[in-house]
Amino acid sequence: MSFPAGRRGPRTAPNTADELDMQERYNAQEAEPRWRKVWDEQGIFSSPNSDPRPKYYVLEMFPYPSGRIHMGHVRNYTMGDVVARYKRAMGFNVLHPMGWDAFGMPAENAAMANKVHPKEWTYANIAAMRAQLKSMGLSLDWSREIATCDPSYYKHQQRMFLDFLKAGLVERKQSKVNWDPVDQTVLANEQVIDGRGWRSGALVEQRELTQWFFKISDFAEDLLDAIDTLERWPDKVRLMQRNWIGRSEGLLVRFALDPRTVPNGESELEIFTTRPDTLFGAKFMALSPDHPLAAAAAAKNPALAAFIAECKRQGTAQEIIDKAEKQGFDTGIRAIHPFDPAWHLPVYVANFILMDYGTGAIFGCPAHDQRDLDFVNKYNLGNIPVVCPEGQDPKTFVITDTAYDGPGRMINSRFLDGMTIEQAKEEVAKRLEKETRGNAPVAERQINYRLRDWGISRQRYWGCPIPIIHCEACGVVPVPVKDLPVRLPDDIEFDKPGNPLDRHPTWKHVACPQCGGPARRETDTMDTFVDSSWYFARFTDPWIETAPTDRDMVDEWLPVDQYIGGIEHAILHLLYSRFFTRAMKITGHAGMEEPFDGLFTQGMVVHETYQKADGTYVTPAEVRIEGADDQRRATLIATGEPITIGGIEKMSKSKRNTVDPDEIITTYGADTARWFMLSDSPPERDVNWTEDRVQGAARFLQRLWRLVRDASQVSKDAPAERPQEFGEPAMALRKAAHRALSRVSQEIARLHFNVCVAHIYEFANAFGEALDDAAARGGVTPDFAYAAREAADILVQLFAPMMPHLAEECWAALGHKTLVSVQPWPEVEAELLVETTITLPVQVNGKKRADVTVARNAANAEIEAAVLTLDAVRKALDGKTPKKVIVVPQRIVNVVA
RNA sequence: GCCCCUGUGGCGGAAUUGGUAGACGCGCCUGACUCAAAAUCAGGUGGCCGCAAGGUCGUGCUGGUUCGAGUCCGGCCAGGGGCACCA
Numbered sequence: 001m002s003f004p005a006g007r008r009g010p011r012t013a014p015n016t017a018d019e020l021d022m023q024e025r026y027n028a029q030e031a032e033p034r035w036r037k038v039w040d041e042q043g044i045f046s047s048p049n050s051d052p053r054p055k056y057y058v059l060e061m062f063p064y065p066s067g068r069i070h071m072g073h074v075r076n077y078t079m080g081d082v083v084a085r086y087k088r089a090m091g092f093n094v095l096h097p098m099g100w101d102a103f104g105m106p107a108e109n110a111a112m113a114n115k116v117h118p119k120e121w122t123y124a125n126i127a128a129m130r131a132q133l134k135s136m137g138l139s140l141d142w143s144r145e146i147a148t149c150d151p152s153y154y155k156h157q158q159r160m161f162l163d164f165l166k167a168g169l170v171e172r173k174q175s176k177v178n179w180d181p182v183d184q185t186v187l188a189n190e191q192v193i194d195g196r197g198w199r200s201g202a203l204v205e206q207r208e209l210t211q212w213f214f215k216i217s218d219f220a221e222d223l224l225d226a227i228d229t230l231e232r233w234p235d236k237v238r239l240m241q242r243n244w245i246g247r248s249e250g251l252l253v254r255f256a257l258d259p260r261t262v263p264n265g266e267s268e269l270e271i272f273t274t275r276p277d278t279l280f281g282a283k284f285m286a287l288s289p290d291h292p293l294a295a296a297a298a299a300k301n302p303a304l305a306a307f308i309a310e311c312k313r314q315g316t317a318q319e320i321i322d323k324a325e326k327q328g329f330d331t332g333i334r335a336i337h338p339f340d341p342a343w344h345l346p347v348y349v350a351n352f353i354l355m356d357y358g359t360g361a362i363f364g365c366p367a368h369d370q371r372d373l374d375f376v377n378k379y380n381l382g383n384i385p386v387v388c389p390e391g392q393d394p395k396t397f398v399i400t401d402t403a404y405d406g407p408g409r410m411i412n413s414r415f416l417d418g419m420t421i422e423q424a425k426e427e428v429a430k431r432l433e434k435e436t437r438g439n440a441p442v443a444e445r446q447i448n449y450r451l452r453d454w455g456i457s458r459q460r461y462w463g464c465p466i467p468i469i470h471c472e473a474c475g476v477v478p479v480p481v482k483d484l485p486v487r488l489p490d491d492i493e494f495d496k497p498g499n500p501l502d503r504h505p506t507w508k509h510v511a512c513p514q515c516g517g518p519a520r521r522e523t524d525t526m527d528t529f530v531d532s533s534w535y536f537a538r539f540t541d542p543w544i545e546t547a548p549t550d551r552d553m554v555d556e557w558l559p560v561d562q563y564i565g566g567i568e569h570a571i572l573h574l575l576y577s578r579f580f581t582r583a584m585k586i587t588g589h590a591g592m593e594e595p596f597d598g599l600f601t602q603g604m605v606v607h608e609t610y611q612k613a614d615g616t617y618v619t620p621a622e623v624r625i626e627g628a629d630d631q632r633r634a635t636l637i638a639t640g641e642p643i644t645i646g647g648i649e650k651m652s653k654s655k656r657n658t659v660d661p662d663e664i665i666t667t668y669g670a671d672t673a674r675w676f677m678l679s680d681s682p683p684e685r686d687v688n689w690t691e692d693r694v695q696g697a698a699r700f701l702q703r704l705w706r707l708v709r710d711a712s713q714v715s716k717d718a719p720a721e722r723p724q725e726f727g728e729p730a731m732a733l734r735k736a737a738h739r740a741l742s743r744v745s746q747e748i749a750r751l752h753f754n755v756c757v758a759h760i761y762e763f764a765n766a767f768g769e770a771l772d773d774a775a776a777r778g779g780v781t782p783d784f785a786y787a788a789r790e791a792a793d794i795l796v797q798l799f800a801p802m803m804p805h806l807a808e809e810c811w812a813a814l815g816h817k818t819l820v821s822v823q824p825w826p827e828v829e830a831e832l833l834v835e836t837t838i839t840l841p842v843q844v845n846g847k848k849r850a851d852v853t854v855a856r857n858a859a860n861a862e863i864e865a866a867v868l869t870l871d872a873v874r875k876a877l878d879g880k881t882p883k884k885v886i887v888v889p890q891r892i893v894n895v896v897a
Numbered sequence: 898g899c900c901c902c903u904g905u906g907g908c909g910g911a912a913u914u915g916g917u918a919g920a921c922g923c924g925c926c927u928g929a930c931u932c933a934a935a936a937u938c939a940g941g942u943g944g945c946c947g948c949a950a951g952g953u954c955g956u957g958c959u960g961g962u963u964c965g966a967g968u969c970c971g972g973c974c975a976g977g978g979g980c981a982c983c984a
Binding site: 061063066101104106177178186188191240244316317319352457458459460527529532566567568572604650681682685687696697699700702703706754755757758759760761762839841842843846847848851883886888894895 | 899908916920921922923963964977978979981983
C-alpha cells in the first residue's frame with residue numbers, strides 16, 4: 001500500500017499515526033492471494049480416495065453458471081467451508097468438491113438475445129465464476145470439478161437412463177405442456193405471465209405431448225417411509241416432503257351411470273374419495289376436463305367441447321388451477337347413488353378436478369369440502385350437512401358459505417346416523433366392498449399418493465440428449481451403450497423459434513441400431529433436475545470413464561454427511577435425488593438408500609431497495625445514504641436527486657438491490673465477506689446486507705490482528721514447558737480460552753455460526769482486557785506468558801475456519817512454522833470449565849428479586865436456607881411464610897409465597 | 898387456493914430447549930488522543946417513574962397451561978418460501 005505522492009508533502013521522519021497505521025494494519029489484498037498460493041502449492045485441500053482416515057463428505061449445492069457469483073453463493077459456500085475446515089481439523093478425510101449445474105434455459109435465452117452459443121456462454125461463465133470462487137479462499141478439491149454440460153458427464157447420465165429403462169423405471173406417456181402458438185414452442189411455467197407467453201404475448205394453451213417419465217410414483221411409499229430415517233434433516237423439509245408425496249387412504253367407488261344419459265353406452269364412473277362417510281351428502285359428480293368420459297360427452301356437445309377447451313387454456317401451474325373461479329358444465333349424464341338406485345346425481349366437468357390425482361373424477365359433498373361448496377353455490381345445487389360438530393343441534397345445523405371439515409357425528413345419513421366419521425367410513429367401505437356389479441366389487445379400499453411421475457422431457461437444445469432412436473419399423477430403440485455419448489451438435493441456430501435440435505438438418509437422422517433402416521433421434525433433452533440428481537455421486541470418482549460411478553468409491557463416500565443449500569430446493573431437487581439414489585441402487589450404480597445424511601437449508605441474502613421518483617430501481621452502489629434511523633435520507637450520487645428507500649427484499653437483478661461479491665472482496669478482502677456472512681443472522685434465516693455491518697466486520701479483522709500481535713509480544717518469552725502453577729490472571733485467561741473453545745466447537749457442530757462469532761468476540765474482548773490488565777500490573781510472569789500464548793493459539797484456531805487467510809497470517813506472526821489450515825483442532829481441558837461457586841437467580845412468585853452465590857455442589861436445603869435470609873427475598877415476602885421453595889439445580893430458585 | 902416457515906430494543910440477533918429476556922455485534926450518546934479528521938481507546942445505551950437505591954411494563958395480537966412461558970397449547974394478524982418446465 002502506498003499513499004499518493006505529495007498528499008502530505010515529503011516526509012523525513014516517521015510520522016507517528018500513519019507510520020504506525022502501516023505497520024499495524026493487516027493488508028488483506030496482499031496477504032490473501034499469498035496464502036492461497038501456499039495452500040495450492042501444498043495441495044492441502046485435495047482428498048485422495050486412498051486416504052485411510054474416517055471420511056466426511058461436505059457438499060454445498062453446486063451453482064448454475066449464470067456469469068457471476070452472488071451473495072447467496074458467498075453465504076452458502078462460506079458455511080460449507082467452515083464445516084469442511086473444522087472437520088479436517090477434527091482429523092477427517094474431508095471431501096469438499098465443486099462443480100457446475102451447467103445445462104438450462106438461461107444459456108438459450110442468452111443465445112437468442114446476444115447471438116452467443118450456449119456452450120461458449122456457459123464455459124465463459126464457468127471460467128469467470130471459478131476465478132471468483134477461488135478468490136474466496138474455499139478449501140475445495142478442485143481436481144474433482146465437473147460440469148454437467150460436458151459430454152464426459154452426460155454420457156454417464158445417458159447410460160443410467162438406459163439402465164433405468166431396462167429396469168422398468170422409465171415410461172413414455174402423454175402429458176400436458178404450456179404451448180405458445182405464436183413462437184411454436186413449449187414454455188416453462190415461469191415463462192407464462194398472466195396466461196400469455198413472455199416473448200410473444202400470445203395466449204398460452206395446454207397441449208398433450210408424448211413425453212418420457214421417471215416412475216418416481218412407484219417409490220412413493222418408500223420415499224415417504226424413509227423420511228423417518230432422515231434425522232439430520234430440518235423438520236420443516238421432512239414435513240414438506242411428506243405433504244408433497246401426499247399419502248391418503250380412501251375408497252375407490254364405482255358409480256353406476258343412468259344408461260339413458262351416457263354418450264357411448266358407458267356403464268359406470270370410477271371415483272376416488274377420502275370421505276366415503278359423506279356419501280349421503282353428495283350433490284354432484286365432477287370429472288376432470290381431461291377425463292375420457294368428458295371427451296366422449298363433448299364429442300356430441302359443442303358447448304361442452306368449448307368449455308373443455310376453455311379449461312385447457314389455463315396454465316399447467318397448480319396455483320393457477322386452485323385460484324381460478326370454480327367452474328363446471330353439466331354433461332347431462334346422471335350417476336346413480338350406490339346406496340339408493342332412485343337417487344340420481346348430475347355429472348359435471350369441472351375445472352378444479354385433476355386427471356393426475358385419483359381417477360380424475362369425484363363425488364362432491366358441498367357441506368364438508370370448501371371447493372365443492374363454492375361450486376354448488378355457483379350452480380345452485382344446494383347442500384346437505386351430514387357431519388354435525390359436537391355441541392351443535394343437528395336440527396338447526398346448516399352450512400352456507402363455509403364448509404365444515406372437522407370432527408362430529410353423522411346426521412341425515414340413514415344407517416350411518418350417530419356414527420363417528422371413522423365408524424362411518426368403515427361401514428360404507430364394508431357394505432360396498434361386499435356388493436358386486438359385473439364381476440367386481442362396487443368399492444375397494446385404496447391408498448393414493450399425490451406424488452406424480454417425474455416428466456423429464458424438455459423440448460430444448462441445452463440439455464442432456466435422451467439416448468433414444470425412433471424407428472418406423474422397430475419403434476422406440478435405445479441407443480447402444482457403445483454409441484454413448486449422444487453428443488449435442490455444435491452447429492445450431494437460434495434465429496427461429498422452437499427446438500434447434502428438431503430442425504437441425506442432419507443431427508436427428510440416423511440408422512436404426514436394430515434394423516439399420518432410416519430412423520430419427522429423440523430430439524427432447526432431459527430436465528436439468530436429472531443432472532443435479534446424481535452429481536454428488538459423480539464427485540466420489542469423477543475420473544472413471546467406463547461407468548457413472550466407481551462402486552467402491554461411491555459406497556465409501558456416500559451418503560453426503562452435510563449437505564447445504566437453499567430452502568427453495570426443499571422438495572423437488574431433494575426428492576428427485578432421493579429417487580435417483582434408489583434407482584441407482586436397483587441398477588447397480590450405488591449401494592445406499594439415501595443420498596444426504598445431514599441437510600441444512602440456509603436463508604437468503606436480502607438488501608434494501610432504492611427507487612427513483614419515476615419508480616425505477618437503482619443499485620446500492622449508486623446511492624449515498626445520510627443520517628441515521630428514521631432520519632435516513634438517500635440521494636443519487638450522480639445527480640443528487642432524492643431516492644426513496646424501499647423495503648428489504650431478496651437480492652435480485654430486477655430490484656437492482658444486489659451487491660457484487662467481487663467488489664466486496666476487492667475492497668475488504670474475502671475474510672471480511674466470509675465473516676459478515678457468518679455473523680449475526682442465524683444461518684437458516686435471511687441475512688440483511690448492510691454497509692455498516694460490513695465495516696464492523698472489517699474493523700474486527702484489524703482488531704484481531706492487533707490483538708494477536710500484542711499477544712505475541714507478551715508470549716514470546718513464555719516457557720516451553722507448561723508451568724506447575726498458574727496465578728489468578730493466568731488462570732482466568734485460560735478459563736476464558738477453554739470456555740470459548742468448548743462453546744465454539746459445540747456451535748460449529750450445530751452450524752450455529754452466528755453464535756460462534758459472538759463467542760469469538762466475547763473471547764477476544766476478554767483476552768484484550770487480560771493483556772491490558774497485565775500491562776497495568778507491569779511485567780509479565782512466566783505463567784501468564786504461557787497462558788497468553790495458549791490463548792492466542794486457541795483464538796487463531798477458532799476463527800481459522802471462518803477467516804482462513806487472516807488466521808494463517810496470525811499463525812505465522814505467533815512464530816509457528818506450520819499452516820493453521822492443517823493443524824488439529826485444540827483439545828478442551830474440561831477441568832477449566834468447572835467453577836467452584838455458582839450464582840443462581842432468585843425469584844419470588846416468578847419475579848427475579850435477588851441473586852445467591854453458593855458452592856457449586858451445595859445441597860438444596862442449604863440453598864433454600866441461604867435464599868430465605870436474603871434481604872430482598874424477605875422484603876418481597878412481606879412477612880408471609882413461603883408455601884414452597886423450588887430449587888432447580890444449577891439453574892434457578894423460585895420462592896412461592 | 899393448498900403446504901411450510903418466521904415474528905424479541907433504533908437495527909441484526911442471543912437465551913444451555915420450560916428457568917435471570919436483551920449475550921455478542923451494528924448504530925447512537927459522552928469522554929480520551931489529535932491543530933483537525935480518520936483510526937483507536939474508555940464509559941453509557943429496551944420503555945416509563947425516580948437524584949438515587951429501586952420500582953414497573955415489556956419477546957406481533959389475544960386467551961390458556963405452569964411455581965415459572967420468548968420457549969408449550971387454542972384463536973387471530975403480518976411478512977416470507979414452495980406448488981411439479983426457473984435453478
